[in-house]
Amino acid sequence: MAKPTQADAEAAVRTLIEWAGDDPDREGLIDTPSRVARSYRELFAGYEDDPRSYLQRTFAEVGGYDELIVLKNIRVVSFCEHHMLPVIGRAHVGYLPRNRVVGISKLARVVHGFSRRLQIQEKLTADIAEAIQDVLQPQGVGVVIEAEHSCMTLRGVNTPDSTLTTSRLLGGIREDARTREEFLSLVRGG
Ligand SMILES: [Zn+2]
Numbered sequence: 001m002a003k004p005t006q007a008d009a010e011a012a013v014r015t016l017i018e019w020a021g022d023d024p025d026r027e028g029l030i031d032t033p034s035r036v037a038r039s040y041r042e043l044f045a046g047y048e049d050d051p052r053s054y055l056q057r058t059f060a061e062v063g064g065y066d067e068l069i070v071l072k073n074i075r076v077v078s079f080c081e082h083h084m085l086p087v088i089g090r091a092h093v094g095y096l097p098r099n100r101v102v103g104i105s106k107l108a109r110v111v112h113g114f115s116r117r118l119q120i121q122e123k124l125t126a127d128i129a130e131a132i133q134d135v136l137q138p139q140g141v142g143v144v145i146e147a148e149h150s151c152m153t154l155r156g157v158n159t160p161d162s163t164l165t166t167s168r169l170l171g172g173i174r175e176d177a178r179t180r181e182e183f184l185s186l187v188r189g190g
Contacts, residue, residue, distance in 0.1 A: 009037035043079065044116055051113030051128075055135040058100040068179070070094035070142075070186045071104055074111045080151050081118035089147025089163065091125075092187040095132055096139040096172050096179060107132075121147055121166050129168035140172030142183045 004012075010033035017024040017032065024033065071093050078087040091111045114127045129143040144167045153160050173183050 006034075006037050006041075009040065010034050013037060043077070044118070046113050046116030049113040049116070051110045052131050052135050054106040054109040054113070055102050055132060057106075058102050058136065060100045062097065062099070062101050065101070066097060068094055068096055068173075068183055068186065069101065069104075070183065071107045072187065074108045076111060076115050076124075076145060076147055078115040078117070078119045078121075078124060078147070080149055081120055083151040084118065085150040085154070087119070087121060087147045087149050089121075089145055091128065092142075092144045093128065093132070094142040094173065094183050094186065095136065096141075098137060098139045100136070102136055121145055121149075121164055125166040125168045129170055133170045138171070140174065140176070140179060141168075141170045142173040142180075142187075143168045144184075144187050 013033035013036045014024045017029060022029060024030070072090075074091040074093060076087070076089045076091050079085065080087050093107045093111065110128055110131055114124055114131070125143050125145050129141045132138065132141045132143075144165065146163050146165045148161070148163050152158075152162055169180060169183070172179050174180060
């Protein structure tokens with residue numbers, strides 16, 4: 001199946017505007033289909049991304065460091081695959097290294113690469129954890145995501161400020177009670 005073009009996407013947005021009850025030819029809306037298509041291109045850039053590739057380059061000079069590494073408060077901007085509405089939140093990503101580490105900005109890039117797709121939060125959390133486990137092969141991985149789902153907070157059951165928390169713990173962060181508690185307390189530490 002041929003991939004739809006920018007013009008196809010614009011035509012679809014125009015249809016939605018008309019379906020909503022407005023006139024896509026009025027001045028304020030005339031360029032809206034092209035803006036929406038371009039912003040979706042950016043917000044769904046994860047489909048053109050291979051987040052695992054960010055984890056390939058690692059550093060072995062760690063001076064014997066073998067404690068938890070946790071990057072907190074990575075902004076998550078994703079879209080729920082059931083309503084195509086924004087899911088906005090924060091991810092906390094940690095791992096227990098095994099002889100090598102990855103540049104910390106790469107952890108954020110992995111989160112962004114998997115977020116900028118149609119997702120459910122549960123799968124997003126698992127995708128991030130499993131990519132780090134598979135490529136970096138640390139002793140353990142922990143990923144916690146807290147996010148607000150616009151499909152819940154703006155419509156439907158209308159529960160403003162409700163957030164969903166998901167976690168995926170692998171290896172030593174899952175199995176070793178002390179390591180797990182240390183990771184979770186670092187994440188909770190605000
Ligand atoms: Zn939804």
